[in-house]
Amino acid sequence: MGLAGTAAVRDGGAALPHGFWAAVRVWLEKPQVLNRRLCGAAVEAEGTVMLGEDGEAASSVAAVRGGGSDEEPAVPTELGWLWTEVQGQLPARDGRLPPPLTPWSGPGHGSELRAVLRTLLPRGRPVGSPPARELSVQDVSNGTVTFLPLEENNEGKYQIKKCNIYQIQLKHIKDEEWSISIVAPFPEDWFADGIAYPKLAWLGNKLLSKLVKWSVEQKSSEFKSTLSLISVAKYSQVYQELKEKYRDMVKVWPEVTDPEKFVYEDVAIATYLLVLWEEERKEKGLTKKQSFVDLGCGNGLLVHILNNEGHPGRGIDVRRRKIWDMYGAGTHLEESTIVPGDTHLFPETDWLIGNHSDELTPWIPVIAARSSYWCCYFVLPCCFFDFHGKYSRRQSRKTQYREYLDFVAQVGAVCGFQVEEDCLRIPSTKRVSFVGKTRTYPPPEHALVDKQITQYINTRQPQPRDRRVGVNYSDHSDGLCKEATSELPEKQAEPAGTVWMPAFQPREKVEQVRNCASLPRDFVDDVVLSVANLLLHAAPQNSSSGMHGGSTDSWNQGECLSLKEVAEHLTKETLKRLKNEYGGLQTLLKNNHQVFEVLNGRVHIRDWRKEKAAGRAQPEVKRRLSAGALKTRLCWFFIHHPDGCSLPSESCPYAHGTEELRQSQIIKKKKHLQ
Secondary structure: OOEEEEEEEEOOOOOOOHHHHHHHHHHHHOHHHOOOOEEEEEEEEEEEEEEOOOOOEEEEEEEEEEOOOOOOOOOHHHHHHHHHHHHOOOOOOOOOOOOOOOOOOOOOOOOEEEEEEEEEEEOOOOOOOOOEEEEEEEEOOOOEEEEEEEEEOOOOOEEEOHHHOEEEEEEEEEOOEEEEEEEOOOHHHOOOOOOOOOOHHHHHHHHHHHHHHHHHOOOOOOOOOEOOOOOHHHHHHHHHHHHHHHHHHHOOOOOOOOHHHHHHHHHHHHHHHHHHHHHHHHHHOOOOOOOEEEEOOOOOHHHHHHHHOOOOEEEEEOOOOOOHHHHOOOOOEEEOOOOOEOOOOOOOOOEEEEEOOHHHOOHHHHHHHHHOOOOEEEEEOOOOEOOOOEOOOOOOOOOHHHHHHHHHHHHHHHOOEEEEEEEOOOOOOOOEEEEEEEEOOOHHHHHHHHHHHHHHHHHOOOOHHHHHOOOOOOOOOHHHHHHHHHOOOHHHOOOOOOEOOOOOOOOOOOOOOOOOOOOOHHHHHHHHHHHHHHHHHOOOOOOOOOOOOOOOOOOOOOOOEEHHHHHOOOOHHHHHHHHOOOOHHHHHHHHOOOOEEEEOOEEEEOOHHHHHHHHHHOOHHHHHHHHHOOOOOEOHHHHHOOOOOOOOOOOOOOEOOHHHOOOOHHHHHHHHHO
């Protein structure tokens, strides 16, 4: 009766009951980690509400705060009014919960409950549709949290959507044995909209299993919560607007990079900055939109979006991209090499941006600090660079990514910024960003901080003697800045010159292609044929030679060998030539996707019978690209494999003979765009 699901929990690490409430908090604040139809939840108010003498809900409210920081003033009005309203709407009509929900009645009288008012934020919610709001009531003494969905009536008042009430229960069985259950009083009336409210079975399976896992996990994340510095509700709204506005960029993307990843990633980053800057204008009472410079702007799409949304600014990169010509005169992009020094300062700019800015990443806070006291910065680190070149690890107790993030944060702290860390919602494994918008020192101390910056940069010089300087990289506080400079020799405190670090190596204007793509075709063909013959002859000879079209049972698939075993059969001259390419032999074999499949350091002949079945699950964009390339290249297996191709001609994506060849539709499309 009303039981969506129950699960036994064994707590050997004394995580419960505290772990249960931490898991509930995740579901309250970040439901999108499990329900992918949501982009987040906005906690609008929370606080303590009281139970009456008989376990009935009382109307008094205490310690209520809004959905922002802890410093915000108490706002009991809305939550207190809702609490008063809902107690008379409960199905029992007396402020009590209907069975099988556990009643709100802890030990003693006048027990306290914790109420949280949240708004669920669906992905792509149509403009004008009402938000989904919930009042969750936590009864810590009884181990329950009850979710009361709210809907607004014609009079603007909220009523409980009784059909979708549910409760999560924690019960202690004995010793280390616990149970977590999800129950609903009216399962037969449950309304699943597929977005904010999935099916009840989903709650009893997916949600329940995650709550069990989260409740006993005792690991804490080394990163901040996603979008912790801005309003999630505002972000959701702006992101949907920008995604719709710039979605056609995917169709006309002229670069070789994945259009879906780069377009939607830059839309997400632009959304973050637009919301961040809007909140800054409100805080500081500004009306004029902030100006910016994007250092290392790459494809320039982020600059294009920010310019279009009314922010004056420009992007600078060492190399011009094809897509720049598509943006128009309203997007300001410059092809120029940036060498950190006195000639590359931006005193009139409000914000500097470093979006995957590579060798410029640690320099962004320095350039911002020296441009003006009012200049702020946003940096999204990706590749690991120090001031002069590749970053070298100094601590083994942290992951390389976390150590590098700490280094970039420390640079900002040394430069006198109050560094704030946040995690973006982008399709990338490198999602942690840093924001420096306030200073830790007054303007008269600018010269002192500038001297501190010079001293710190000198400690990162690529000379062995600098490694003896003791610097603690584990703290981002003001104390770290003092510690980082207290042990420096006095002779290093020199005024900044024209170029701040002569050892700095900017990126080459012409990018060298070293991914085997520039190797002569004859050389590549010889290596491919040699490796294929090696794999084919390493297998038992059960093939039926000369049968073009392939036999499903006897087609020779060859053996699976390690890259090391393959390399041992190649000549020294071949290996030496491959060594000069990024990735070497592995990259060459992966580039020849038609013939080989390389996985976990092992290579084998690709069987296109399996690929044909897997291709049906490809995204629409990739299916369109595949269709455009159909029969545009000769089938290697038709020509070279002793059994021919494993697929008949009508099923193979490659041409079985020159008479089947046709011009690539992708090439035609690019010519049409030009």
